[in-house]
Amino acid sequence: MSATDDSRARLGLTLAPLAADPRAGLQVVAGLSVPGVQISAGQAGTRPRDLDGSGRRDLAVAVRRLELEVVGVDAWLDPVTLLDPERVDAAVSATLEAIQLAHDLGRVPVSTRLPEEGGESAIEAMLARASRLGVRLVDHGVPPRGRDVRTLEGGRAASGLLLPDPVETSVKPSKPVRSQAIDGLGIGIDPPAWLVGGLDCIDAAARGASALRLADLSRDGMRIPLGDPDGRIDGISLVVTARTGGLDGMPVIDARRWADPVGGVRRTLATLSGI
Numbered sequence: 001m002s003a004t005d006d007s008r009a010r011l012g013l014t015l016a017p018l019a020a021d022p023r024a025g026l027q028v029v030a031g032l033s034v035p036g037v038q039i040s041a042g043q044a045g046t047r048p049r050d051l052d053g054s055g056r057r058d059l060a061v062a063v064r065r066l067e068l069e070v071v072g073v074d075a076w077l078d079p080v081t082l083l084d085p086e087r088v089d090a091a092v093s094a095t096l097e098a099i100q101l102a103h104d105l106g107r108v109p110v111s112t113r114l115p116e117e118g119g120e121s122a123i124e125a126m127l128a129r130a131s132r133l134g135v136r137l138v139d140h141g142v143p144p145r146g147r148d149v150r151t152l153e154g155g156r157a158a159s160g161l162l163l164p165d166p167v168e169t170s171v172k173p174s175k176p177v178r179s180q181a182i183d184g185l186g187i188g189i190d191p192p193a194w195l196v197g198g199l200d201c202i203d204a205a206a207r208g209a210s211a212l213r214l215a216d217l218s219r220d221g222m223r224i225p226l227g228d229p230d231g232r233i234d235g236i237s238l239v240v241t242a243r244t245g246g247l248d249g250m251p252v253i254d255a256r257r258w259a260d261p262v263g264g265v266r267r268t269l270a271t272l273s274g275i
Contacts (some may be wrong), residue, residue, distance in 0.1 A: 146181025
C-alpha cells in the first residue's frame with residue numbers, strides 16, 4: 001500500500017499493552033487500522049537483549065507484512081537513576097541498547113524520561129550515541145528541560161482547550177525553569193503526566209514538540225483514552241495544536257494502563273475522526 005493510497009489516520013499505537021506476545025499485538029494493531037507501532041524496549045520479545053540481528057530483521061519483516069511501520073521505541077527509565085552513582089551506568093547502558101534497537105528498526109525516535117536537573121554527563125553520552133546512529137532521543141520529563149511551562153490553577157476555563165474539572169481550571173503565566181536546554185534533545189508530551197503535575201500540555205504543544213502521546217487523565221487520576229466522558233482533554237484541539245506547533249511525526253495512542261486497551265483505541269480513533 002502506497003502512502004497516497006493509505007486512508008488510515010496517521011497515528012501510532014503502543015504495542016506492549018495490546019498482548020503479551022508482540023506478534024499477537026501486531027495483529028491487533030493491524031485490525032484496528034492504525035499504521036504506526038511504538039515498540040517497548042521493556043516488553044518480552046522486543047527487549048534489545050531478546051533480539052539478535054536476525055530477530056530484529058524478522059520483527060521488521062513482520063511489521064511490513066502487516067502494512068505497518070515502527071514509529072518509535074519506548075525506553076522508560078526512572079529519572080532518579082541518572083542521579084544515582086550506583087545505578088547510572090546500568091540506566092545509560094539500557095538506554096544505549098534501546099537506541100541501537102531504534103537504529104536497527106529504521107532509525108526511529110527513542111522516548112524516555114529524564115530528570116529536570118542534573119545527569120548531564122549521562123544524557124550527553126546517550127545523545128552522542130543517538131547522534132552517531134541517526135536516532136532522535138526524546139525526553140518526556142515533566143516539566144521538560146529548558147522549557148518554560150504554564151501551570152493550571154483554580155479559576156475559569158482555560159480557553160476551551162482543557163475541559164472543566166469539578167474545580168474549573170485556568171492558566172497563569174509561565175514560570176522560569178531552573179534547568180538548561182540540551183542541544184539535540186527532543187521534547188515529548190504525555191498529557192496525563194502533565195495534568196498530574198498541574199501543567200498545561202496544550203500550551204506546550206503549541207510551542208513545539210518532537211513527540212505527542214494521546215491519552216487523558218480521569219478526575220481520580222487514572223490514565224484513560226481521549227474521548228472518555230471522565231477526561232479533561234479536548235483531543236482534536238490537542239492534535240491540531242501540536243501539528244500547528246510543528247509536530248511532524250505520528251502522534252502515538254498510548255494505551256498503557258488502560259482498563260480496556262482495544263476499546264480505548266477505538267474510542268480515541270472515533271474522537272479524532274473529525275480531523
